[in-house]
Every structure is written in structure tokens, then in C-alpha cells.
Amino acid sequence: MADVNRGNRPLSPHLLIYRPQMTSMSSIMVRMSGLALLALAPLVVGWLLAAATSESCxxxxxxxxxxxFGKLIMFGGIWALWYHTLGRLRHVIWDFGYCLDVEISEKMGMGMFIGATVLTILTVLVV
Structure with a gap:
């Protein structure tokens, strides 16, 4: 029978033990922004369908x-769209084998947050 000495075994990463890093948090946020965009899509489609249906609708x-509240939702949607776009761009860069160092990856993760915020503000100001 196997020796079950649990005291000397390393702990597996867990949310209460694992220290979040910029690369993991930015990857999680890419997934969350994709889900947010998926939830926002029916609202945009409903708006377009209402425009084709009747004036009162x-x-x-x-x-x-x-x-x-609608402007707040749309502002968050614009931010999610820019963040998700920058996240996909980061993965394309990684797929080509560039910027794979940890320090550069962390800077790219921070750049995604800052870039999405700046691009969202520019989008709102221009439109």
C-alpha cells in the first residue's frame, strides 16, 4: 500500500493559496470580457430588431x-470589446513566438488594462 504522508506533500495551487499574477489575471479578464460581450450581444441585436419593427418599440x-444605466452598460461593453481585442492581439503575438518573457508578458497585461481604458475613452469622445 502506498505511503500516505500528507504532511510532506506540496500543496497544489488553490485560489486561497495561489498569489494572482498579472498574466493570469489578464487571461481571466479576457475570458470574462468575452462572456460580457456575449451577454451584451442580445441587447444590441434587440435594438436593431426594434429599429426594424416599429417606432414605439x-x-x-x-x-x-x-x-x-444604458450608457453605463454600453461604456462597459465598449471597454470589454477593446480589452478582448487587445487580449486576442496579445495571443497572436505570443503565437508568433514574441514577447514570451515573464517581465514583458506582465507589461503587456498591464498595457491591456490601460490600453482598453484609453481606447474606450477615445471611442466615447469621438462617437
Whole structure:
């Protein structure tokens, strides 16, 4: 029978033990932004369908999207879209074999957060 000495065995990484790193957090955020965009897509499709259906239906959905809460949702959606785009770009760079060092990967992760925020603000100001 195998020796079951649990005291000398290393602990496996767990959320309560594992220290989050920029590379892991940015990867998790890419997945979360993709899910957020998936949840936001029916709202955009509903807005387009309402525009094709009737004026009263379009006015209701457009009124919601132009409210402060709708603008907040759309602002978050724009940020998620930019963040997800930058995350995919980072993976393309990695697929070509560039920027695989830990320090550069951490800087790219921080650049994704900052870049998505700056691009979101520019998008809102331009549009």
C-alpha cells in the first residue's frame, strides 16, 4: 500500500493559496470580457430588431440605452470589446513566438488594462 504522508506533500495551487499574477489575471479578464460581450450581444441585436419593427418599440429600447444605466452598460461593453481585442492581439503575438518573457508578458497585461481604458475613452469622445 502506498505511503500516505500528507504532511510532506506540496500543496497544489488553490485560489486561497495561489498569489494572482498579472498574466493570469489578464487571461481571466479576457475570458470574462468575452462572456460580457456575449451577454451584451442580445441587447444590441434587440435594438436593431426594434429599429426594424416599429417606432414605439425602438423608442422604448433606445430610451433605455440612452438612460444613464444604458450608457453605463454600453461604456462597459465598449471597454470589454477593446480589452478582448487587445487580449486576442496579445495571443497572436505570443503565437508568433514574441514577447514570451515573464517581465514583458506582465507589461503587456498591464498595457491591456490601460490600453482598453484609453481606447474606450477615445471611442466615447469621438462617437
Amino acid at each position: 425602438f423608442a422604448a429600447i433606445d430610451g433605455f440605452l440612452r438612460s444613464w
